[in-house]
Amino acid sequence: MSLTNYLVLASVLFTIGATTVLLRRNAIIVFMGVELMLNATNLVLVTFSRMHGNLTGQVMAFFVMVVAAAEVVIGLAIIVSIFRTRRSASVDDVNLLKS
Amino acid sequence: MTGTFIAPHVAWAQLAPVVLVLGAAVIGVLVEAFVPARLRRPVQLTVSLVALVGAVTAAALLWHGVRTTGGTVVLGGAMILDGPALVIQGAVAALALLSLLVIADRSSGEDAFSPQAAGVPGSDYEELARRKGLVQTEVFPLVLFATGGMMIFPAAGDLLTLFVALEVLSLPLYLLTGLARRRRLLSQEASMKYFLLGAYASAFFLFGTALLYGFAGSVRLSDIAAAVRTVTGMDTLLFAGAALVLVGLFFKVGAVPFHSWTPDVYQGAPTPITGFMAACTKIAAFGAMLRIVYVVLPGLIWDLRPALWGVAILTMVVGTVVALVQTDVKRILAYSSIAHAGFVLTGVVSLDPKGISGVLFYLLAYGVATVGGFAVVTLVREKATAQLLVGAGGPAAAGASETVLGEATHVSQWAGLGRRHPWVAGAFSLFLLSFAGIPLTAGFIGKFTVFSAAVSGGAAPLAVVGVLVSAASVFFYVRIIVLMYFTDDVEASAAAGTTVVSGRLTGIVVGVCAVLTVLLGVFPSPVLEIVQQAAKFIS
Numbered sequence: 039m040s041l042t043n044y045l046v047l048a049s050v051l052f053t054i055g056a057t058t059v060l061l062r063r064n065a066i067i068v069f070m071g072v073e074l075m076l077n078a079t080n081l082v083l084v085t086f087s088r089m090h091g092n093l094t095g096q097v098m099a100f101f102v103m104v105v106a107a108a109e110v111v112i113g114l115a116i117i118v119s120i121f122r123t124r125r126s127a128s129v130d131d132v133n134l135l136k137s
Numbered sequence: 138m139t140g141t142f143i144a145p146h147v148a149w150a151q152l153a154p155v156v157l158v159l160g161a162a163v164i165g166v167l168v169e170a171f172v173p174a175r176l177r178r179p180v181q182l183t184v185s186l187v188a189l190v191g192a193v194t195a196a197a198l199l200w201h202g203v204r205t206t207g208g209t210v211v212l213g214g215a216m217i218l219d220g221p222a223l224v225i226q227g228a229v230a231a232l233a234l235l236s237l238l239v240i241a242d243r244s245s246g247e248d249a250f251s252p253q254a255a256g257v258p259g260s261d262y263e264e265l266a267r268r269k270g271l272v273q274t275e276v277f278p279l280v281l282f283a284t285g286g287m288m289i290f291p292a293a294g295d296l297l298t299l300f301v302a303l304e305v306l307s308l309p310l311y312l313l314t315g316l317a318r319r320r321r322l323l324s325q326e327a328s329m330k331y332f333l334l335g336a337y338a339s340a341f342f343l344f345g346t347a348l349l350y351g352f353a354g355s356v357r358l359s360d361i362a363a364a365v366r367t368v369t370g371m372d373t374l375l376f377a378g379a380a381l382v383l384v385g386l387f388f389k390v391g392a393v394p395f396h397s398w399t400p401d402v403y404q405g406a407p408t409p410i411t412g413f414m415a416a417c418t419k420i421a422a423f424g425a426m427l428r429i430v431y432v433v434l435p436g437l438i439w440d441l442r443p444a445l446w447g448v449a450i451l452t453m454v455v456g457t458v459v460a461l462v463q464t465d466v467k468r469i470l471a472y473s474s475i476a477h478a479g480f481v482l483t484g485v486v487s488l489d490p491k492g493i494s495g496v497l498f499y500l501l502a503y504g505v506a507t508v509g510g511f512a513v514v515t516l517v518r519e520k521a522t523a524q525l526l527v528g529a530g531g532p533a534a535a536g537a538s539e540t541v542l543g544e545a546t547h548v549s550q551w552a553g554l555g556r557r558h559p560w561v562a563g564a565f566s567l568f569l570l571s572f573a574g575i576p577l578t579a580g581f582i583g584k585f586t587v588f589s590a591a592v593s594g595g596a597a598p599l600a601v602v603g604v605l606v607s608a609a610s611v612f613f614y615v616r617i618i619v620l621m622y623f624t625d626d627v628e629a630s631a632a633a634g635t636t637v638v639s640g641r642l643t644g645i646v647v648g649v650c651a652v653l654t655v656l657l658g659v660f661p662s663p664v665l666e667i668v669q670q671a672a673k674f675i676s
Binding site: 056059065083095097098101113123134 | 304
């Protein structure tokens with residue numbers, strides 16, 4: 039099977055993630071969209087690593103996983119504190135700041 | 138994989154500024170865990186101040202070596218300490234030091250941060266925490282982590298380091314944005330917007346790095362630059378990767394059309410943090426952008442030039458035009474910072490050696506005025522008379538004639554400030570004049586250097602747009618100055634309930650920034666000489 043297929047799959051996943059961020063209203067779901075984008079990138083990295091025959095891409099995928107975990111910690115902290123204030127995690131309800 | 142591991146040579150001296158800051162941040166986390174609550178604040182403050190002073194000193198000591206050798210490749214190429222990187226590290230550390238003094242200032246009774254960030258706004262728990270005098274001392278290590286990330290960002294020699302540095306500088310800032318003591322709903326909302334949009338942008342950035350890795354087979358910037366010249370037939374990967382990486386950087390500097398977070402976050406964040414991130418994040422992100430554009434992209438600049446020009450022009454115009462109609466001081470400064478990102482971009486896209494030194498000088502001038510300007514905003518407060526506040530402060534406060542509340546950020550509340558508090562208003566006017574680029578201030582020299590670099594780099598139309606836009610921007614800066622000094626209705630404005638609190642540390646910072654703004658404007662030659670000697674990337 040051609041390695042290009044993996045790249046196509048990763049692009050599709052990345053696009054789904056990006057679309058989720060733009061279309062969904064719940065902050066948790068939006069955040070899951072971002073995570074999907076990061077994991078799609080991991081697939082790209084690992085595929086290119088195989089294509090080029092060096093390990094840089096795989097090492098980078100590990101770093102991305104760690105960063106994604108740190109991002110989850112920060113993101114959930116922020117979303118939960120907003121939820122406890124407003125009893126809602128919808129990104130449409132946060133509209134106090136407007137020009 | 139046969140396995141002899143060759144340990145890389147580590148140039149510790151060249152890493153010293155970064156190691157000091159990040160080491161102190163780790164110590165700060167330990168302090169949170171092991172030092173009794175009463176002592177935490179003084180200990181944290183001491184650790185942070187020592188680390189940042191040490192980082193500035195280390196950067197100054199390294200300067201001689203970098204000037205003679207041109208720079209050092211540290212950690213086998215993961216970090217590169219050359220002239221631009223060192224200047225930006227020094228500038229970030231120095232401005233973070235000034236911001237830290239504003240952050241730590243509680244001579245007016247309380248600092249700008251929520252006593253317990255986890256408490257629900259308006260709850261009994263929060264009120265209890267406020268009365269007990271709890272403080273969120275985690276602010277100090279968070280600021281240090283962000284500063285450390287900002288110091289690695291412009292020195293990153295490969296895309297992996299660049300990505301990790303981007304996250305290390307962003308994640309603490311997301312949290313710090315949500316920690317404001319007053320207007321906590323706005324603060325939390327700003328935090329969430331910043332986080333979601335920031336994570337979205339860094340996902341695009343990361344996808345771009347993955348595509349560039351696929352193109353070149355290496356994440357090292359010098360290898361990618363070499364591959365741009367030699368590899369053919371993979372242009373799609375190269376262009377998509379470069380564009381996505383640039384999108385991530387454009388988001389961080391707040392360039393149009395990736396700027397929509399800037400005004401909301403700058404308004405909602407605690408003002409000392411706003412000053413810190415407006416100055417230091419922008420400087421660090423432009424440092425990284427300079428390296429990407431000057432080291433990696435020269436081979437395809439003809440293809441990217443229209444897009445870069447478009448972003449620069451849009452950023453200047455949109456930032457200025459929207460700033461004209463704002464009524465909140467923090468939002469005005471936010472849109473003005475967007476416009477400044479556009480001015481700096483004209484120097485970046487000029488691709489002229491003069492562009493590097495021009496951008497470095499502009500960033501210094503902008504950073505000093507920004508930290509000072511937001512420091513002034515923390516001092517100008519609303520006040521309420523005692524009878525409005527019965528119950529909130531108990532019987533003890535009922536005797537006091539007035540109580541100081543949060544910051545007075547609406548422009549109309551600043552009317553007549555110049556007559557009642559001439560020093561504060563004078564310093565703020567000086568910063569505004571520097572933003573506007575009036576001669577004898579640092580901003581003028583900065584604008585002059587980037588625009589002349591743009592002309593000599595063949596981007597004369599950008600310089601023309603830049604000059605026109607800065608002429609237009611004078612209008613809204615001067616409007617605030619006129620409001621502060623030349624309002625007829627002084628009594629009415631005094632009754633509007635604005636006062637200036639005396640913050641000792643903040644006062645020092647405002648003074649230092651004002652002196653630097655004038656010095657850089659009147660005697661710019663020593664600093665210009667330094668940035669000219671520094672303006673060479675190695676790879």
